[in-house]
Amino acid sequence: MDGNGRWAGSRGLPRTAGHTEGEENLARLVRVAVRRNIKWLTVFGFSTENWRRPRPEVRHILGLHEKLFGRVKELNELNVRIQWIGRPFDSPAARTPRYVQRAIRKAIADTADNTGMVLTVAFDYGGRSELVAAVEAARHSPDGVTVDSISEHLYMPELPPVDVLVRTSGERRVSNFLLWQSAGAAIYFTDAPWPDFDEYELDAALALPR
Ligand code: IPE
Numbered sequence: 001m002d003g004n005g006r007w008a009g010s011r012g013l014p015r016t017a018g019h020t021e022g023e024e025n026l027a028r029l030v031r032v033a034v035r036r037n038i039k040w041l042t043v044f045g046f047s048t049e050n051w052r053r054p055r056p057e058v059r060h061i062l063g064l065h066e067k068l069f070g071r072v073k074e075l076n077e078l079n080v081r082i083q084w085i086g087r088p089f090d091s092p093a094a095r096t097p098r099y100v101q102r103a104i105r106k107a108i109a110d111t112a113d114n115t116g117m118v119l120t121v122a123f124d125y126g127g128r129s130e131l132v133a134a135v136e137a138a139r140h141s142p143d144g145v146t147v148d149s150i151s152e153h154l155y156m157p158e159l160p161p162v163d164v165l166v167r168t169s170g171e172r173r174v175s176n177f178l179l180w181q182s183a184g185a186a187i188y189f190t191d192a193p194w195p196d197f198d199e200y201e202l203d204a205a206l207a208l209p210r
């Protein structure tokens with residue numbers, strides 16, 4: 001969900017205002033995705049690299065994730081099941097503070113019975129870290145390192161392959177997002193910064209040949 005900072009900058013607002021609007025936009029877009037009958041929506045909320053940002057900005061983004069994972073009432077009304085993908089909380093490099101861990105666990109539990117769209121939020125996520133962990137686990141599996149054993153040891157093995165990958169805010173390069181899962185995905189590039197990514201943008205992404 002790239003471009004929150006630029007969205008804010010172009011309006012003379014602080015970067016944090018862009019992140020706040022980005023979280024609101026995700027709530028709006030989830031509604032649209034449900035109407036479009038999308039089954040799996042996965043968003044990159046916070047990367048393993050994002051911890052290097054200035055502390056006040058990180059704190060603001062953490063608070064927004066607490067808010068996002070707190071939207072249980074809305075998610076239940078939409079029959080959306082929330083999931084999380086990222087470095088396991090007990091792994092040595094993981095940095096997710098307890099209050100965010102709690103919000104994530106609670107949201108997952110409180111939406112577990114929903115049967116509609118699965119909204120997966122990547123938080124403290126990096127595609128390379130995920131692959132290192134998967135290969136390490138696959139090494140100890142009966143078949144050793146194979147395509148199947150790596151797939152089975154990803155953070156979220158049930159996540160289906162990516163159909164359409166969206167890059168916002170004019171970024172025309174691959175990021176550290178779902179590297180394994182997005183092999184073969186169509187890519188939708190748009191100049192719209194994340195807070196402006198609306199239903200028309202989503203429809204354009206869905207219209208890509210797949
Ligand atoms: C995305 O917006 C939000 C996060 C990475 C958490 P950015 O903060 O990357 O916004 P730009 O790229 O500076 O515009």
Ligand code: MG
Pocket residue numbers: 002003
């Ligand atoms: Mg950015």
